[in-house]
Amino acid sequence: DTGVSQNPRHKITKRGQNVTFRCDPISEHNRLYWYRQTLGQGPEFLTYFQNEAQLEKSRLLSDRFSAERPKGSFSTLEIQRTEQGDSAMYLCASSLALGEKLFFGSGTQLSVL
Amino acid sequence: AQSVAQPEDQVNVAEGNPLTVKCTYSVSGNPYLFWYVQYPNRGLQFLLKYITGDNLVKGSYGFEAEFNKSQTSFHLKKPSALVSDSALYFCAVSGAGSYQLTFGKGTKLSVIP
Numbered sequence: 654d655t656g657v658s659q660n661p662r663h664k665i666t667k668r669g670q671n672v673t674f675r676c677d678p679i680s681e682h683n684r685l686y687w688y689r690q691t692l693g694q695g696p697e698f699l700t701y702f703q704n705e706a707q708l709e710k711s712r713l714l715s716d717r718f719s720a721e722r723p724k725g726s727f728s729t730l731e732i733q734r735t736e737q738g739d740s741a742m743y744l745c746a747s748s749l750a751l752g753e754k755l756f757f758g759s760g761t762q763l764s765v766l
Numbered sequence: 767a768q769s770v771a772q773p774e775d776q777v778n779v780a781e782g783n784p785l786t787v788k789c790t791y792s793v794s795g796n797p798y799l800f801w802y803v804q805y806p807n808r809g810l811q812f813l814l815k816y817i818t819g820d821n822l823v824k825g826s827y828g829f830e831a832e833f834n835k836s837q838t839s840f841h842l843k844k845p846s847a848l849v850s851d852s853a854l855y856f857c858a859v860s861g862a863g864s865y866q867l868t869f870g871k872g873t874k875l876s877v878i879p
Binding site for chain 1: 809865
């Protein structure tokens with residue numbers, strides 16, 4: 654069990670640029686989640702994958718956000734035309750089944766200048 | 767809609783004293799309840815969960831939590847606090863069968879030597 658891995662750890666970008674983050678879940682976990690956390694707040698749910706299927710998306714996820722999980726392994730989260738309000742920690746988590754504990758990665762800290 | 771309230775932004779306790787971190791929730795149907803801990807510069811770590819069964823749940827590092835259905839509460843407790851317990855604690859809830867885990871804002875626990 655090597656844990657959930659996220660890359661990069663930090664990303665600084667200019668407003669209007671596109672960014673992509675990667676998450677490698679624990680290998681035997683078929684469920685993958687993306688959350689966003691801002692300072693002083695708890696993580697907010699963004700989206701959920703079971704294998705390669707994206708089964709749920711939060712209304713927080715605007716059209717500028719897209720997530721994929723090809724072949725049900727790693728996942729990417731892309732933000733197009735970034736805005737300063739997108740600055741946050743983006744967390745990835747995985748689990749074995751619904752109702753089971755989530756294993757979180759260390760996150761990608763995005764700063765939009 | 768599901769929600770979690772952690773009424774205290776910060777809890778201070780002397781080392782060796784018992785500690786309680788409060789959590790109340792709102793969800794349709796039976797709740798799945800979780801506590802996670804976040805240490806500085808580290809990812810969220812699972813502490814314990816309640817799905818069904820005994821109302822007193824024991825978890826990692828000597829923590830326990832008591833599920834109270836009538837008060838819709840799930841307070842985190844530890845009989846004797848350690849300085850190393852100082853961290854940010856998050857309560858989370860999901861409805862049975864829901865993909866989405868909703869987190870509270872977090873409570874910063876400071877254990878004073």
